[in-house]
Amino acid sequence: MFLNLLFLTSALLTVGCSVAVLAVKNLMHACVFLLGALIGIAGLYATLGADFVAVTQIMVYVGGVVILMLFAVMLTGGKDHVSKTQKLKSLIPAMGNKTSYLIGCLTALVFFLTQGYLVSKLLGSIEVQKQVDTFSPTVQELGELLITNHVLPFELSSVLLLGALVGAAIIARPRKARPQYEEEAEEHH
Amino acid sequence: MEYTIANVAPIFLAPFFAFALNCLLIKKAPKLVDKVSVLGILVAFVFAIRIAVDFTGVANTDYYIHKVFTWFDLGETFKIDMGIYIDNMGAIMLLMVTGVASLIHIFSTWYMKGDVRYERFFLYMSLFTSAMLGLVLSDNLLSVFIFWEIMGFCSYSLIGFYFEKEKAGYASIKAFMTTRVGDVFFLLGILAIWHTVGSVDFVSIYNAVQAGAFGTTVSFLGMEVGLAAFAGVCIFLGTIGKSAQFPLQVWLPDAMMGPTPCSALIHAATMVAAGVYLSLRMYPMMVAGDLLNLIAMIGGITAFGAATIAMIQTDLKAVLAYSTISQLGYMVLGIGVGSYNAAFMHLITHAVFKACLFLSAGSVIHTVHTQEMPEMGGLRHKMKWTWIAMWCCTLAIAGVPIFSGFVSKDRILGDALYTALHAGLGYKYAVPALLGFLGAFLTPFYMCRMMFLTFHGKPRDQHIYDHAHSEHLKLNQNVPLLILSVFTLGMFFSGSLTGLGKIPAPVVPTEWFKTLVDSPTNNLERFSTYTKQQFGSVDTRENRVLEKTVYDSEAMTGYAGPNPDNKDGLHHAHVEGAIASVVIVACSIFLAFLMYIRGTIDPGKFVKMFSGWVTALKNKYYFDEIYIDVIIQKGLLKFNNFLAYVDMGLYDRYAIDGWEKVSRTLYRASRWFDDNVVDNTVDAFGVLAKTGHAVLRGLQSGLIQIYFIVLIIALAIMTVWINFIV
Amino acid sequence: MATESINIFIPVFVMMAIAVALFGGALLAAHLISPKNPTTLKEMPYECGEEPVGTAWSLFNIRFYVVGLIFIIFDVESVLMFPVATIFKKFNELGQGTYVLIIFLSFITVLLEGIAYCWKKGDLDWVKSFKAGDRK
Amino acid sequence: MTNTIAEFFYQFEGFKSLVEGMNPVTVSVLIIIAAGALVTVFMATVGGFGTIAERKISADLQARIGPNRVGPYGAFQLIADGIKMISKEDIFPRDADKFLFYLAPFICVFGVVSTFAVFPFGSGIALSQMNIGVFYLLAISSLVGVGIFLGGYASNSKWSMLGGMRGASQIISYEIPVTLSIMSIIVLAGGLSFESVLASQSGLPHNWYIFHNPFTFIGFFVFFVGGLAETNRAPFDLPEAESELVSGYHTEYTGIRFGLFALAEYMEIFILCGVAATLFLGGYNLPLGVLKGTVPEQFLQFGTILIKTLALYYVVIWVRWTFPRLRVDQLMTICWKYLTPMAIFNLVGCAVWMVAFDGKSMFDLFFGH
């Protein structure tokens, strides 16, 4: 009973907030709705017994990614470029003309149908367990997996993050507002 | 005491880490370098004391530590272990090396102070010490060879330490090249042993000798040579090179271009003794190859010849250098007459007094800023402490009773006399014994001459005398000398004052040295019960004891030394030898006294009398000239020219130039192909790419969302394909 | 491994609901009680009595962003380290402590390299952008 | 093992017979709602008392009297303040982002109140004994940073904006040393739940993790300083620096929304002190096994954790009135150049200690057998 309640709440939060991300005008609000959607997904993880993944989702996304997004929106002025054409009917392709609208709709339709077909075929062919409201604590087992079977990805992920840190720090390092070549080009004119 | 790798390895590792650390410090913190070096060697000294106390605590036992690890393993046939091997001899050697080296390090902080390359000197000294200790700890010939070469490199660097001087540079090259001759043969010997035994560690070699593995012969330059003799000669050639024996002795006098403390450590106390040490380790091999007579001859010739040259030298350090060669000759003579124990004893006593002598000479040179004895004289008033220390050592090297040189040298001479007279080997050994006694007459003479010229009489150059500073007792100048000179007393080695074993001294057990160090040939069988320990295991003394057994020379193929069972003859020869050498020493010192203090006898008369010989002495028996003019100019250079002709005249002209013609032709053909066929093909691709570019360019709009739509469409098509077509 | 019920999430859920209720209740109470008479002056942003010029939404120092950037990398690394830290004791008791320690330390070393790089390059200095030469 | 507070009640026979025949989940939910409300009220009261304590202690430190009009020694000042907050006008700035302006205090309160779900008040007396309780607490409390940033942003006032940005970057920065300090405790305890950390400590100081080894001793101070910064307490109160930024991120907030911000902050300090006491100072453990396994033990445990927490709370207030505020660059320097390397050092040290000494504490090494 509680499981169903938790699932329904989380699912509603997720779907609602993600649609809101699509629909709202203000980018700042979109970021906040993304936060809601991510918390909802954390709730879904909890219903799946993935307690550690759920809390990680909150820790990384809420504590880190969303704040970074908010910062980025602030830094880039928070202007919403789509405000002119942002209407519910032109949501999906928004490429500005009728042909693209058509192509987009058709693609989405084909995609949705084939995906649905694929999933239904898949569900028919595999053995799917019933949802139960008990689970085992995962963190110890995750730790063991991380240092045994998955030790290489574990160590490599640290290198990946190091690379990301170095790269991002180089790119985002405060410098003059405009690079050198642009000024030189100006001088030539 | 329990032995693990943790309390053995630091002996070698402490100086090595000091070296490694100094490599980092030398640029950043040069002030710390000398302290780190001294600390490193002192740590090694402390560990060596622990081991030596444990080893020498119980007499009449043989005891070893042997720990190995696999160095590399290329299957059954090629597997090399590295390891640590310590027995009684090694323990005493470790104590000597660390003790002398630490005193020399301390002395160097005074002597080298203010030198431009002060830090670098300590760097090399630490590396050298660690290599020497590594050599002593080695359990096999291969690691001996590695450390041997590291020492050679350090020696080379230190001889050429003052590379601004052209002579120093040449001297270092000479030393390096001359010892290389011996090293090549040494390596050859190692290969011969490895080929025969399949292993190069000492114990395996002993066991192989015992099992008669060296009984076969090999064909060498058309001659059938016994394998043992071949390998033994090769290894002994290594000794000849390193220990500056005849005929490769030429490098050692020139090596005195290096700083005096390095001469003391490397060219007097340790490195040159390492050659003798190697011969001692390989003693069963020498015996099996029946090489002792050859060794004795070479030792005798070196001992006597070097002593004669030393008589006419005027350079303080040159006298000491030739005396070093001469004393090393005695050690080799000792090995040659089967006097294993006495040869090793002489190695130790010589290391102590010769290090002291060199340090004293350094002290004098540093004070008066000259090395020429004719410019000195009367320095005893100014340098009281150095004078005392140096006299102790002079008396020791001269072989005056009470001092250590008497104990060790007399035993070598006694054994030589016994071998010549009583061993029943004919008169093959008479010549070495005679040369030994002649050398024993010359040694006190030239040493006393040096002392009289330096310290006694009137100052011959008043200017230099006045400029010399009066000496005060300094912790890093005289104290090391005095400590060393205390150990020139014979009782520390024999336990009795005279060395004859009559008056027991209270401090040291009587004849501990004789009972502790024992020739492996006395009972080679015991090594067959021998087990190696892997690294990481713990040893105690109790489970590693080897029983000492009585002498059994019948098992050996060659003459293995004086038979201790023949007590009568041995005793007889030793008493005769002792009396003879005491008389000889007394005469010799008296002669020197008359010549240089009293002036009763004019040395010039002797020079006139033996003018031809003196000219030969001045030219060091023309060895350098023979090597350069005859061997190098006439032999090697011609051979070199011939090879150059083969290379340039034949190979270059025909083989290489011929190839050039062939390739030139091929090049022309391929160029035609390239111009006409390949280029056109490439152009065709270019046209294709140009056309394709025009088409594909339209897709590259630069708009992310267009790309994304293409991606999605592709994904959709793929999904459809997977679902409905596959 | 012990099996737990999904019910351990009930308190979390309930507390979140209580938070909503607390917030809603407090706002409702305030809405009912507090007076409402807004004036233009009251609704103006407080700038010590001065007339506000422009919007506040353009003030942003890129330094804050760089800090956020470094933070997120460290955050993710610490999340990955938590499971390993948890099993450290267990593996140590099994005698595998050194193995885990090596893995753990090599991970932390990379983390340290990151902080060392940022330190060296001055990304951790707040006032770097005001150094002479950087200013135009 | 009890997982939630409901199962704690199930261990009493009387309770079992009382609820016989009812759906256990329903009973659990009801109990949890009741207990959660109780905890929230308790925390709110403690948070409210925090303001009184702050004023009284600061007055004491400055040789003043402090509030003394409402009730004995001014003890009812809290109620007066609460009534004042509710009855003030709720002003909405003209240019503000209305949606975010409403949402920001909610996110703050949400982040703080959610942490109560795992806080251990006694053995078995925690709303939920989640197996990753410590981690959950860390994660959910990072919501406060988002709340403060949004509060600062939504006001569209320059002071608020500055305060909000400072607050967000400060909170996220100091989360790193705090996380790493906690991780060094996790390495020693071998579990991510509060219960496993507490089970490996005991009532007497020599078994507390602060005295376990030199690294945890340093780690406690790293944690505590980092915690002060995360809760925006002096000397790290830059986001609301009244002498620079008027009132920081809540300059434009009035009435009850300001009250909720303040309440969230004070409750968060209480949680911080509680976590510090639990992880480093032995938590609710009673010394010498007093009254083991009985109901009075649990009350004593509650008293123990409360005393330790309040002692730390006193230190927090004391620090505020003792040290001057830092500059922004000093703040970042302390976090990234001192605390984070120290925390990493502690973590490595604890891991090495774990392997080298089999996880024994210093006391065991010196005096153990």
Added chain:
Amino acid sequence: MFGLEWYLGISLVLFFVGIAVILSRKNIVAILLGVELILNSAALNFVAYSRFVTQNLDGHIFSLFIIVIAAAEAAVGLAIVIRYFQINNTIHVDEAKELRG
């Protein structure tokens, strides 16, 4: 009880919303929001299959690494966006076409 297909459905919805965000928004930051949604839908799929089909924790590990990669991607992506904004003073996606052929 809600079974696997419900989770897959939610994942599909998230995926399509993500695509729609990417296609419809003209602000690059907003496009990154869409990317996050797509990544999350994939991670949700992994955990759901891990719960309902494979019954082991490999799916959890995979979603952990997805979160790691998403964080790294967000950090670098946003840094690039900010740099671009500093140079060109716009983050309109249609104006960012320096890579046009």
